[in-house]
Each structure stands twice: as structure tokens, then as C-alpha cells.
Amino acid sequence: xxxxxxxxxxxxxxxxxxxxxxxxxxxxxxxxxxxxxxxxxxxxxxxxxxxxxxxxxxxxxxxxxxxxxxxxxxxxxxxxxxxxxxxxxxxxxxxxxxxxxxxxxxxxxxxxxxxxxxxxxxxxxxxxxxxxxxxxxxxxxxxxxxxxxxxxxxxxxxxxxxxxxxxxxxxxxxxxxxxxxxxxxxxxxxxxxxxxxxxxxxxxxxxxxxxxx
Amino acid sequence: xxxxxxxxxxxxxxxxxxxxxxxxxxxxxxxxxxxxxxxxxxxxxxxxxxxxxxxxxxxxxxxxxxxxxxxxxxxxxxxxxxxxxxxxxxxxxxxxxxxxxxxxxxxxxxxxxxxxxxxxxxxxxxxxxxxxxxxxxxx
Numbered sequence: 001x002x003x004x005x006x007x008x009x010x011x012x013x014x015x016x017x018x019x020x021x022x023x024x025x026x027x028x029x030x031x032x033x034x035x036x037x038x039x040x041x042x043x044x045x046x047x048x049x050x051x052x053x054x055x056x057x058x059x060x061x062x063x064x065x066x067x068x069x070x071x072x073x074x075x076x077x078x079x080x081x082x083x084x085x086x087x088x089x090x091x092x093x094x095x096x097x098x099x100x101x102x103x104x105x106x107x108x109x110x111x112x113x114x115x116x117x118x119x120x121x122x123x124x125x126x127x128x129x130x131x132x133x134x135x136x137x138x139x140x141x142x143x144x145x146x147x148x149x150x151x152x153x154x155x156x157x158x159x160x161x162x163x164x165x166x167x168x169x170x171x172x173x174x175x176x177x178x179x180x181x182x183x184x185x186x187x188x189x190x191x192x193x194x195x196x197x198x199x200x201x202x203x204x205x206x207x208x209x210x211x212x213x
Numbered sequence: 214x215x216x217x218x219x220x221x222x223x224x225x226x227x228x229x230x231x232x233x234x235x236x237x238x239x240x241x242x243x244x245x246x247x248x249x250x251x252x253x254x255x256x257x258x259x260x261x262x263x264x265x266x267x268x269x270x271x272x273x274x275x276x277x278x279x280x281x282x283x284x285x286x287x288x289x290x291x292x293x294x295x296x297x298x299x300x301x302x303x304x305x306x307x308x309x310x311x312x313x314x315x316x317x318x319x320x321x322x323x324x325x326x327x328x329x330x331x332x333x334x335x336x337x338x339x340x341x342x343x344x345x346x347x348x349x350x351x352x
Contacts, residue, residue, distance in 0.1 A: 008307050193305030196321040198314040
């Protein structure tokens with residue numbers, strides 16, 4: 001039997017790598033600096049709780065594989081994770097800690113789709129800076145959803161192809177992904193949730209704010 | 214810290230849970246934190262109390278007999294009752310978390326939770342409410 005522990009997460013700014021600064025500015029512009037600080041603290045608290053719960057799992061780490069949102073299959077997985085951990089990412093620090101206990105770090109995402117995702121985020125930032133209209137926001141949102149679907153298909157396939165019988169996979173994946181629905185039935189699936197700060201999607205909130213006015 | 218939306222000067226938190234022991238625990242802990250605590254044992258009572266008292270924040274159990282947490286959240290939004298909502302559940306489910314997010318919940322906590330986390334989440338949410346009110350008053 002193959003066991004998959006699905007850990008829905010909310011990204012911290014450091015997790016976003018090179019676009020972190022722009023993402024923060026975009027969020028602050030829309031919702032203010034106080035809201036950003038609160039969001040950041042919520043996300044940190046979520047990671048502390050997830051770490052405590054994960055370390056309490058009765059797992060043999062040498063038979064555990066770690067799958068990570070945004071980590072491409074590229075041969076440089078460990079290097080990328082260590083870089084982000086050094087920059088302060090709670091998510092990647094936890095990966096380093098689990099890998100040190102014997103878990104195997106797995107490239108999880110299609111590099112081409114990661115590149116497409118990067119270009120899409122740039123488009124989101126441009127649209128936000130240009131104060132885009134409702135139609136443009138909807139188009140960018142639709143493009144984002146389609147891209148997310150392709151990434152999810154790849155991640156599901158990747159886990160299916162690499163997780164062996166008797167092993168446990170831990171998948172750290174953003175809240176909006178739908179890999180759980182794709183892999184249902186293929187693995188013994190459990191979800192590990194501590195707390196999830198839900199009001200963290202600036203696009204949803206931006207649209208809601210505009211609807212209210 | 215904000216004042217309640219009713220006549221009370223302390224922040225008003227409505228706790229909704231069908232388990233009496235949980236309600237008592239919340240009541241004790243949150244009163245010690247300086248909140249005015251209202252309780253409801255099911256979704257229908259929660260809607261009535263929320264409409265009357267306009268709490269600053271609602272702590273809402275997901276699994277309840279009758280009108281469950283998700284249905285209550287939906288009804289709150291449909292009736293335009295403006296308040297922050299923190300969902301609490303014993304069975305952390307991604308599907309439920311996503312639904313709660315779409316319906317405008319602000320946080321989603323799974324049991325067993327440590328009380329420090331709960332206090333922090335409530336404090337943080339209520340401070341957010343206070344900032345929004347200050348901003349609104351300044352306009």
C-alpha cells in the first residue's frame with residue numbers, strides 16, 4: 001500500500017523566491033502594510049504547527065518521499081531547497097530537517113510549467129500595476145486556473161510514478177491546488193491541517209473589494 | 214481592541230458548537246482574555262444571536278447536527294451579517310477548507326488545537342477588525 005500525506009499550505013513571501021518582493025508590494029498596495037504583517041505572522045504560525053504535527057507522525061523517514069509545490073524535477077532539488085531554507089523559508093527549512101532524518105527530497109513539478117507560472121505571475125503584477133479592469137482580471141485568473149490544472153496533472157503523475165509500495169509520500173501543496181481530487185483512490189490519502197489562514201488570496205479579495213464598491 | 218457591534222464595550226465573540234464542554238472551555242478561556250463571549254449550540258441559534266448582537270467575530274464548528282457550520286456560514290453571508298469567521302473542525306478536510314474560503318471564512322483551525330494558537334488567531338483577527346474600523350472612522 002502507498003500512503004500519501006497531503007499537507008495544504010499557504011506560501012510565505014520567502015517561498016515565492018524571486019517574485020517575493022513584488023508579491024509583497026502588490027499585497028500591501030491592495031490591503032495595507034498591517035494586513036501584510038498579519039498575514040505573514042499567520043503563515044509562520046501555520047508552519048510551526050505543521051512542523052509539530054509532522055514530527056509527531058509515526059513514520060520511517062527512510063521510506064518517506066517529500067514532494068514540494070514549486071520544486072522542479074531538475075537535478076538541483078536539494079540545492080534549491082537549501083537556498084530557500086537559508087533565506088528563511090519555514091517550508092524549506094522543514095524539508096531540510098526531514099531530509100536530514102532520512103526522507104528523500106523529490107523534484108515534483110514540470111520545469112516548463114514552472115517557467116510558464118513565473119511568466120503568469122509577471123503578467124498578474126503588470127495587470128495589478130496597470131489597475132486592470134474586471135475583464136482583464138478575469139482573463140488572467142482563467143489563465144492561472146488552466147495553468148494550475150496542468151501543474152496538478154503533472155504532480156499527480158509524478159507521485160504515481162515514483163512512490164513505491166510500502167512508502168509514504170508527503171506532499172506540501174498550496175491550498176488552491178486540486179491534486180487530492182486527481183489522486184483519490186490511488187493512495188491511502190490523509191490530510192494534515194493545523195490551521196489555514198484562508199483570506200490570503202489577493203486576487204479574490206481585490207475582486208471582492210471591487211464588487212463591494 | 215475594538216468595541217462590540219452591540220452595546221458592549223469589549224470585543225464580542227460568538228462561539229458556536231454543539232458540545233457543551235467545548236462551549237464552556239471557550240467561554241472560560243476567552244473571558245480570561247477579555248472578550249465578551251456569547252454562545253450558541255447550533256447554527257439556527259447562531260444566526261439569531263448574530264443578527265441581534267452583531268459579534269465582532271464568530272468561532273464556528275464545522276460539524277454540527279441540523280444547520281452545520283458551512284450552511285451557517287453561507288446563511289451569515291447571504292443575510293449580510295458582517296463579521297470575521299474562524300472555522301473549527303475535528304476532521305481537517307481540504308474540501309471543507311476550500312469551501313470555507315470561498316464563503317469568506319478567515320481562518321480554519323483543526324482540533325485538537327492548542328489554546329495559544331486559538332488565542333493568537335482571535336487576537337490577530339480582532340486587531341484586524343480594529344484597524345479597519347479606525348480607517349473607516351478616519352474617512
